[in-house]
Amino acid sequence: MNKQLRRAVIAGNWKMNCNTRETAALLEDLKPLVANAGCQVVVGVPFTDLSTALEHTAGSNIHVGAQNCHWAQSGAFTGEISAGMLTELGVEYVILGHSERRQYFGETDATVNQRLRAALDGGLKVILCVGELLQQREQGITGEIVAQQVKVALQGVSAQEMQKIIIAYEPVWAIGTGRTATADQANEVCGLIRSVVASLYDAHLAQGLTIQYGGSMNAKNCRELLSKEHVDGGLIGGASLKAADFATIVQAATEG
Numbered sequence: 001m002n003k004q005l006r007r008a009v010i011a012g013n014w015k016m017n018c019n020t021r022e023t024a025a026l027l028e029d030l031k032p033l034v035a036n037a038g039c040q041v042v043v044g045v046p047f048t049d050l051s052t053a054l055e056h057t058a059g060s061n062i063h064v065g066a067q068n069c070h071w072a073q074s075g076a077f078t079g080e081i082s083a084g085m086l087t088e089l090g091v092e093y094v095i096l097g098h099s100e101r102r103q104y105f106g107e108t109d110a111t112v113n114q115r116l117r118a119a120l121d122g123g124l125k126v127i128l129c130v131g132e133l134l135q136q137r138e139q140g141i142t143g144e145i146v147a148q149q150v151k152v153a154l155q156g157v158s159a160q161e162m163q164k165i166i167i168a169y170e171p172v173w174a175i176g177t178g179r180t181a182t183a184d185q186a187n188e189v190c191g192l193i194r195s196v197v198a199s200l201y202d203a204h205l206a207q208g209l210t211i212q213y214g215g216s217m218n219a220k221n222c223r224e225l226l227s228k229e230h231v232d233g234g235l236i237g238g239a240s241l242k243a244a245d246f247a248t249i250v251q252a253a254t255e256g
């Protein structure tokens, strides 16, 4: 199996942006622009926008995701949302382990693993984010860091469940900074993630795994990044808030 046979997925991570009115407007703009996409299109929206997003994407090819979920099914966890609450709404995806959750909200590899387990048990598909800090890249330990993040996050996940997982490589120094990893840097680490997954499962499974790059991907640099062997899609922050830019990235993934 090679890149052409893997499912390309372009996902928007809206982060803490858009109220319900803006969500409806952005999705109405986006829908016709991506209607003929040859890749999967996902939008990861704030919890408060999920119902609006589901309503405005119904019958379209846009899939809806949340940006986090808790590891418990219910209980005394003020401010948290469970996987079951999301699937009950009709949500299909959840983004887990984003570096902003790790940096600002105390997320660790172990809690990412717990959330991922709960997401799978609750029936969600997962976009698992991993990536090194600038300091770690400069120390030459990117490979070790990313391998460790992948290994811990996937503990207790069966080969069959891996069909519901996408891994997003997001170097922290490239997020929201306008400083993109070069296409070769992105490809190198996505390839390394693929080899880690091959060692945990098998080569065939790893060859079929969708691995995205994220970090300042935009309408201008997307083609080069997406042309790389191990880059099967993108997790897009800022550029996903502009319908035309996001659609350009979707088009680039469609063309491979």
Ligand code: 13P
Binding pocket: 013, 098, 170, 174, 175, 176, 177, 178, 214, 215, 216, 217, 235, 236, 237, 238, 239
């Ligand atoms: P930017 O595209 O804004 O750099 O954000 C990337 C990201 O964090 C996606 O999850």
